[in-house]
Amino acid sequence: MTVYKYPTPLSSEITPKEVFLNRRSFIKAAGVASATAMTSGLALQSTQATAASMQFSKSKYSITDEPNPIEDIKGYNNFYEFGTGKGDPSANAGSLTTRPWSIKIDGLTNKPGELDIEDLMSKFDMEERIYRLRCVEAWSMVIPWVGIPLRDVINAYEPQGSAKYVSFETLVRPEEMIGQRGLGGLEWPYVEGLRMDEAMHPLTILAVGIYGEDMPNQNGAPVRLVVPWKYGFKSIKSVVRMSFTENEPPTTWNKLAPNEYGFYSNVNPTVDHPRWSQKAERLVGSGIFAKKRETEMFNGYADEVASLYEGMDLTKFY
């Protein structure tokens, strides 16, 4: 098995943003032909994203709410690897190199391996999923993700029967992730986990884009998890590893404050965060006089996912 080594390009090798953006608009103008050439590996020299236009289908799982404008989605983020302020990720995530990139898949599987981002985006069917993201901090926004159902990826890697959970890990690269230098309050790598049935649920996706464009760095480029019935922090960003495990894997916020953040962290208006209520949410981007929205059980997906937790005391397994 080959071990993936993180690339550490000289800063002089990194394409300046202007050049990169020009290049992108050129590619777009040139049309699909060049895009296909790019993804097939002819021009993978660049350390930056390659897909100029994504091929994806609509999904019955999308909600009909109007998505937030891209400025809200890119400007208001919790991504502590780039700082703890909501504006820090958009200010600091430009330094993140997202190519080459692969997810190491290991643990209780018959086919451990490295899933390259280009393969993920070309060999699996992509769908648009318009989901509401409900943050544990009692705000929400609507985001048109583009992604791959996680179950399709899991099936391709054949987990063993004993695999009960899937754990996830975010990149650790302090030289590009300013929040990972020094004392940030969180332990790195950021880790998350799902029970196997949650991971296999059709609502759960590995997202690679927003509004049909590559995932912005501050939103977890190039690939992140999205689990729409759970609080946002479960949807781990910039994933580099996925392991199948028998036991419940540790999760970052749970390690920090187990009384505040459980393993499940399902959106639940009847179970408050110890420090604030979860009954309602501020709608990000709607101005200062907008009415708050009443938070829905499982963020509105009770019909689809409530059965996963049948018989469980959700005040205990929060």
Add this chain to the structure above:
Amino acid sequence: MAQHKAWTFVPSWIVYPLGIAPGIWLFYLAVQNQLGPDPVKALENGLGEYALQFLIAGLAISPLMRFARINLVKYRRALGLVGFFYVVAHFTVYIVLDMQFDWDEIITDIIKRPYITIGVSAFLLLLPLAITSNKLSIRKLGAAGWNKLHWIVYPAVILGAVHYVMIKKTWALEPLLYLAVALFLISLRRFYHLAKRKKRIVA
């Protein structure tokens, strides 16, 4: 005590319009939707930070006089009252824009959520100080009594800073700095009390 000329000419009332201006500007930006995607939080947090900044500036007046021989005492009341104005504005935004007059939730918050309990206690501690920040009250309470009452500003500011530290999900640097500065300024008091005692002994 040496008085610097420039300061003696600037009237203390100027602190009120200058102090309140950034808060009004912040509110204007919020109404214009210029405070980013979550303007209520930005406004609420911004007003809270201004409150701490002005209250801490008020606490810095005595040490400045004792240790740096800079006498800004005549601005202290205005600084404190502007700080209190921001506390009220911060609390008002919480009730009106954040909680949207959901009194059940507000009361639950105040009772059940320690950081809100602490924030509200800081406000209640400051209330009598704001009410007695005038010449008439000083005359009625007597200088000693008034000083004793206004000593409450120290626990109030510390509670305010603790309230800020507690709202963050992790140990964030900025609120800890406010707390550290407040504790530092308060600890200085011990030193000049000691100094005063020494002087008395020498005399």
